[in-house]
Amino acid sequence: MRSDAKKNYDHILQVAHIVVTEQGADASLRDIARRADIGLGTLYRHFPTREALLDALLRSGFDELTTKAQELETASSSDAALLSWLREVVTGTGVYQGIVTVMVAAMEDTESALHASCAALRAAGARLLVRAQAEGLAHADIDGDDLFSLIAALAWLSDQPASAPRAEHHFNIIASSILTSRASGNLRTQL
Structure with missing residues (x-):
């Protein structure tokens, strides 16, 4: 250029x-x-396209989140790593109101300019999830698609003014639905 x-x-x-x-x-x-x-x-x-512009706006943040996930793959505590990354993704997607709807649509549309960035983000989270599952710290019936959907739900809730004051409560509910009771107990003692 x-x-x-x-x-x-x-x-x-x-x-x-x-x-x-x-x-x-x-x-x-x-x-x-x-x-x-x-x-x-x-x-x-x-x-x-609008998606091409949004991809350019989001790509560096998504790349950072993907890199962060790669770094966390070797963290000593796989459950804490997964939740740390989950929190960062929810915060990162909350920068632009309404972006979650665009991200979810991009996952279904392989022709979308945002698809590759969203898919990379989903794959990074899935690797953290699989690691926590392998250690018995995350429920085995959740996959990367479910995790991406839960991220979208949390980000969407954070986007809603009436829900914003309860964002931490909502995060904890989702975290407890991802982690096993063993992991939840481990995290309580770490906090």
């Missing part, structure tokens, strides 16, 4: 971050272009 095109790309992403933070995942692309002081055609040249 030429340096001027890269500068334009980065500027659009900076403005898009602000607008999507303010307006959520359904933010007006026209508003993003206007505030970036570019034409709508220029926006679409860099980001042909």
